[in-house]
Amino acid sequence: MPGTGFRSQFSRRGFVRGAAALGASAVGVSAFAGCGSDGTGESSSSDDGGSDVGSGVRGGELELPTYQRAEVVVPDLPGSAEGVPEGYFSYPRPAEPAAGGPPGSGGVVTAMLGAVGPVPPNVGQNPWWQGLNERLGVDLQVNMTPVADYGARLNTVIAGGDLPDLVQIFGVARLPDVMEAEFEDLTEYLAGDGVLDYPFLANLPTVGWQATVFNSKIYAVPPQNTVKTVSWLTRLDLIDELGANPQPGDADEFFDFCLDVTDAAANRYASAAPAEVLNRVARAMFDAPWQWGVDDDGAFVHMYETEEYRAALEYTARLWDAGVFHPDSFGSVNLLEFFKGGTTVLHNQGGNGYRAILDENIPGLRMGIFTPPMADGGGPARAELGTGTYRITAIRKQDSQERVRELLELLNYLAAPFGSEEYLYLQYGDENVHYTWDEDLQAPVRTEQDGELIPVRFLAGAPQVFFDPGHAEFSKAMHEHHSEAIPGGVQDDSARLYSETNDRQASSLFQPLNGLRNDIVQGRNTLDDWDKAIEDWRASGGDQIREEFEIAHAEFDV
């Protein structure tokens, strides 16, 4: 039963987190199907589940914010409604301002977010931040916590009743309840055409907004991520040098590829991330669902339960046994450094994080993109897709509607799209300070001063684009890769559903499985142990989660 007939459409009506499983009040939700690119918000969805389209609004009558592309510049490579990012070969010069004046009217706005990498200097020693405050017309105070600690900090702040105005939300349990208790319901401001008051928020593809809905209300704005969350980069230079096949066509060829590029004596391995290879390559090759999949009858199955995943697990264990993974893979290793240094040949990188590798211009490094094939050689495997958001940003309950509007204006400013003068400042800073202009590339090039920029894009940001000055060919390749992968991709069908059991017990239920999975890959346990663990998992909560997802799913997507 498992693994067959999973719907693979990604933009469709009704994937909305609800409280059905919570037994809370009437939920009736309907989000519009996907992303109209015609500016009406009503979709001409490119679903393969065509019969779903057209039933429009239902039940509680929630309209997702209307999509209206902000016409700032014309892209060199077109985006798509399903989430293929636009591509650009140069930055407009001079970049024209696209927002009106400062969105704020004085006063203090506080915010907290989870930051990656070094924390920028504080506002007193940070001209960029001072400039940002001037542009925003407020004193923006941002508390940045390392991503790994953010959940703990946010929980503490919530418990202490000390939330700032703008809060990046992740790592909190019982989100629907938390949202209702602590944050502004933004539905009346943003639903339907309401969002058109904030043109840069209206410029965010509809798919991302679905992640901001709880109990059929909009509670947040969605900073953008690529819908195809992860891409597999390869070291083409090494692959060519070793005479390996850069695009294996089936499971056996991938196995050979891994063997061909591995040379332990030279400290070179196919990968140092066996769990990722298992979940994102082998799982796709054997066509198991991505996390939770739903079949046409509304029955949910987790990828771990499927025969297909079992086959992928067995396959990955054979890969491990063949020695193609870095022997310290299960320790703490720096995957990116391994890839850049040629210790590994395959590397999966989220969003457009590949850009950081290109920007380093490492001598000799030539990157390719690998598309996992179907195990039996039947063309490319179906890629796993995300929600199109990089977490979400909510607004703490405020004293007045004016204040909420002002904060939305501010978020709108932060979401100024590629090509605008605002985007240039938010992403690159001031010319000749944080970046210099490169005439040949027709692009800004960051200077060392750019450590002053604070990652406000985690609060709100423009849709992702492919823009790789000096590497236009790679932009094209990436654009093509996304264009091919997204239409047939598979999504976690539970991504927008809420199950209380999942919320409370997911980590305790899945952690033993993940541990066992790693042990099986390393040959310490067998697939029989896996079968037994799956039985336990079902009995101790897996089936309960399934049931709750099925109920929630039935509510919204009959």
Next chain:
Amino acid sequence: MLRPISRWDRFKRDRFLLLLGLPGIILVLLFQYVPLLGNVIAFKDYQPYLGIMESPWVGLENFAILFNGDPAFVNALSNTLIISFVQIAFVFPIPIALALLMNSLLSERIKRTVQSILYLPHFMSWVIVVALFQHMLGNAGLYNTWARQHDFFQMNIIGDPDLFIALITSQVIWKDAGWGTIIFLAAISRVDLELFESVAVDGGGRMRQLWHVTLPAIRPVIILLLILKLGDVLTVGFEQIFLQQGPAGLQASEVLDTYVYNRGIVGGNWGTSAAVGLVKGLVGTILVLGANKVAHLFGERGIYSSAKDSR
């Protein structure tokens, strides 16, 4: 005739001393005792957005995990106990031996140099220590890379679940054995030199001095530290183990502290975490009190003695 000193008189007599102690008392109350009240969430379904007061009571539900034979919990408990007793058996005596060795060094300069070198690892955080071990002994570490390139014998130390306890025990020894000598050295330095001379006069050699003078002199300290160690028997160090769970797998490496973190904090099951933490504290207290009683039975002072005992 002496009249008994009343409580009030004693208070008046000691008022300045008490005043001096006041800041410390306030500090302890505020930062040790008040937060203890938070343990009440062990009996609640605590949700941060509701706060401690608003979260619903659930009775002993959070404690169920201790008794319902959850295999993951049992595994964590047994790993904790095994690691703890291995460490008491192998780690605890080492600082004593080291202190005795150092004490026998004659040159003050060499002694001080050796001490400094031995103390140093204590000041490294576990992250650094674990990284050092991984870079030296890891499968792609210094040794194994060299061995692979020279067709030499390779050792899979990090990542072998069977060696996990040996690995973390040797790390603890490497890091803290030197630091642990401080208290013993202090105790040894207080031994009356005349005693050593008496042994020498009686014709006793170095071993006899050790056996009949030094060891009896530091015995109270050894017992005191052993009792305190018993109180920690359910705590075997979070960071060190958490950092190395990946390669070794949970079966071998999950201990109570990591279990509480992985299940409770990561999964948002705060109540369960608090319950396990509370029981851990209780068991620790009982062990310390019990060990102290046993020490008294054997005529030792233990960590404290009640007013009645000391009379």
